Amino acid sequence: MDSDSDSADSGGEGTSYGLKKKMKYSQSYKSDWEKEPRFTGWLIKSQKGKNFGFCKACNKDINISSGKDSLIKHTQRKIHEQNVKSIKNQPSMTKFVTDTKKRQRAQDTKEAEIRLAAFVAEHNLPFTVMEHLPDLIKNICSDSEIARGLASSRTKTTSIVKNVIGQEEFLNVCEDLRQNKFSLIVDESTDVSTTKHLCSIVRY
Incomplete structure (x- = not known):
């Protein structure tokens, strides 16, 4: 009888362990990223949600739920590099308004x-x-x-x-x-x- 009781208890523990679910981590946007040189000038917080960043150069939302690597991959796209260069060559609206006032x-x-x-x-x-x-x-x-x-x-x-x-x-x-x-x-x-x-x- 004792052996049957021990067997039942061990079986219950195994079933409880199997029901445990693995927690999935979802990356949220961090404003500190905007200060990093590779992200400066084009990365801002997205209006789509906390798991997205927004590229001003490409006018595109970037899903960052899997981590910052998504942003790094985006910087390596040729179209992104071209858009960033185009933004740097354009005078800012603030400078334009200031020059007009002067x-x-x-x-x-x-x-x-x-x-x-x-x-x-x-x-x-x-x-x-x-x-x-x-x-x-x-x-x-x-x-x-x-x-x-x-x-x-x-x-x-x-x-x-x-x-x-x-x-x-x-x-x-x-x-x-x-x-x-x-x-x-x-x-x-x-x-x-x-x-x-x-x-x-x-x-x-």
């Missing part, structure tokens, strides 16, 4: 300097006032990037009035005279240095 700021600063030069000319102010006016504006508008970029002194303002504003207004007057009737007034004189001058005035 160009716009430079353009706005130039326009501000032209407006200041026009103000000086319109009100018959001495050009030397521009040695101090930009600094005053910078102090008053310290939070303005355009104000901080002003660099128009007396010499630059004189050049703007003569070569930019003056030339533009001359062309505007010529265009008006082509389209309208006008009167011409001429006055010739000699100054104290015996230099002759001829002044021509048009009215329209």
Whole structure:
């Protein structure tokens, strides 16, 4: 009887052992992988689930449930290598936006300097006032990037009035005279240095 009991007990243990299932490990995505040089720039977390990574270069989800080897195999594909090179050669959107803002700021600063030069000319102010006016504006508008970029002194303002504003207004007057009737007034004189001058005035 004892031997039968021992046999039954040993049989029960064998059956219990056979029912045990082998646990299967499933790899989850780790954000630390993105810092590895071979994965930098293209690997991010996938929206598909924790067992997937996403390749920005190939626009593809990668199943990583079996481990990181799946990512390594993906890096060895020729199409992936070509896509990564293509991304590196393309300027980033951040750089594009930054460059656009810089160009716009430079353009706005130039326009501000032209407006200041026009103000000086319109009100018959001495050009030397521009040695101090930009600094005053910078102090008053310290939070303005355009104000901080002003660099128009007396010499630059004189050049703007003569070569930019003056030339533009001359062309505007010529265009008006082509389209309208006008009167011409001429006055010739000699100054104290015996230099002759001829002044021509048009009215329209």
